[in-house]
Amino acid sequence: MRAGHARVKMEEVKEYLAETHFAWMGGCEDDSIFYYRLHSPVILIEFDHQAGIAFDNNEPTRNHIHTVVRTPNGNDYGMDLLRQHHEQFDHSHPVPA
Numbered sequence: 001m002r003a004g005h006a007r008v009k010m011e012e013v014k015e016y017l018a019e020t021h022f023a024w025m026g027g028c029e030d031d032s033i034f035y036y037r038l039h040s041p042v043i044l045i046e047f048d049h050q051a052g053i054a055f056d057n058n059e060p061t062r063n064h065i066h067t068v069v070r071t072p073n074g075n076d077y078g079m080d081l082l083r084q085h086h087e088q089f090d091h092s093h094p095v096p097a
Helices: 003-015 081-088
Strands: 021-026 034-039 044-049 065-070
Touching: none
Parallel strands: none
Antiparallel strands: 021 034, 034 044, 044 065
């Protein structure tokens, strides 16, 4: 994220600190596997060590991780930006060429 966008996002996150929650599952040693989740009305971050599919391990390892960073209820997947634009701006009159 560019520095300007990061500042805007961090300001939004700070506004909801009282509604921000953190969960941890797993070990705390340097070589431990673990899962954590940080969530509020404006951000969701998850980190998880996974078992292998392409790798030959049936248990989670530090070699295979999944991460998620989302905007809860922000429709960040599949947002209809064109519809939102048309709701904000009148396009019923063509602009002369």
